[in-house]
Amino acid sequence: MAKAIKKQALGRGLSALLKDPENDIKSIEDNNADKVVGNIIELEIASIEINPFQPRTNFNEDSLNELATSIRELGVIQPITVRKTAFNKYQLISGERRLRASKLVGLETIPAYIRIANDNDSLTMALVENIQRHDLDPIEIALSYQRLMEEISLTQEQVSDRVGKKRSTIANYLRLLRLDPIIQTGIRDGFITMGHGRAIINIEDLDVQTNIYHQIITENLSVRETEALVKKYQEGVGNEKQSVLKKESQFVVSEEDKRSIGSFFGAKVDVKVGNNGKGKISIPFHSEEDLNRIIKLLKD
Known part of the structure; x- marks a missing residue:
């Protein structure tokens, strides 16, 4: 317990150092930079802005409240990561849920790792760390891969190296972005799984895609049943092609x-x-x- 208290005191001491105008650290070469970068420092929450590169857009309110309760009782166990943008100003790289939950609890400071990085490095770190999370939906992951390729100019092979995933895995996620937007929303909201989406993507006609999507929901089709339905459509077995093109019911709830x-x-x-x-x-x-x-x- 004494050791933990000592670490917190050190964090507060470094926080005071950062608020000293004469020790404004702007690069890794500056004086005292080695004392700041890589250390856990208590930062004022008011001095931290949300990262505009944050790939995650959906935050489950119940999950956030549960995290807030945990922080109220135990404190912030895992520090957030920020980058320094100006004197006593920081931008979030990762840990937005922890930051949001800390605000809900009413904390004024939060433990943080400080990085000194340019915008490209910040975006890469934010995307890669968020991709590793278990609570991102498949579309959010796919969009993160796409941003790494488009905004950082990485190839699928380079993205694979950065995130530690097989190139085929990267490709499978990216293919989801070819689905009709309604179906992408369905995956994000949990109405169908990524497996359903991977089966539907084999159909190029977006109207047929959405009809199959509605059929999956109304008939509660499994991934295997969906794959069989898509295969029958592609092969044109009997009148299956026509039945897929029809509305799955008398009406559809939008x-x-x-x-x-x-x-x-x-x-x-x-x-x-x-x-x-x-x-x-x-x-x-x-x-x-x-x-x-x-x-x-x-x-x-």
């Missing part, structure tokens, strides 16, 4: 309508419609209090 319903209940609802036109709406709740809130909305 993604916009689903979002409207979800907005009303304050939850991500699941709407399914069968071939006979009948369907169901599933409304998730996370506690008794949340359930009572939904019931009150229905009564009102």
Whole structure:
């Protein structure tokens, strides 16, 4: 325990050093740079701005609140990483969930690693670190790979080396971006899996892609069943090609309508419609209090 307290005191001491105008560190060659770079330092949260290169766009509110509770009880266990942009000004490289949760708790400082890097290095570090996370959805990962290729001018082989993944894995993620935007949204929202998306991508016609997508949802098709459906369409077995082109039911609930319903209940609802036109709406709740809130909305 004494050792941990000593480390925190050191972090506060280095923080004071960084706020001294006479010791403004702008590059790795500057005086005292070796004391700052690579060390854990307590930084004022107000001095940290969000990284505009952050590839992650969706933050689960429940997960964020759980992290905030953990930070309130245990503190920030894993430091964030920032880069210095100006005197006592920093830009986030990685750790946005930790930073957001710390703000929710009301912390004024947060432990951080300081890096001195140009924009390209910052973008590369942010993208690579975020790709390694387990809670990014497949589309977010694909977009991160695409940004590494387009904005840093890396080849698929170079991206493979940077993130430690096989080139074929990189290619499979990037192919998801050829899906119709509605289907990409479906993957991000968890209505279908990456496996479903990889099967659908073998169809070039976007209208057929979306029809198969709706059929997967309404009939709850597995990845293997989806692959068989796509194969039959491609082979033109019997009238399968025509059946795939047809609407999977008498009507289709649009993604916009689903979002409207979800907005009303304050939850991500699941709407399914069968071939006979009948369907169901599933409304998730996370506690008794949340359930009572939904019931009150229905009564009102």
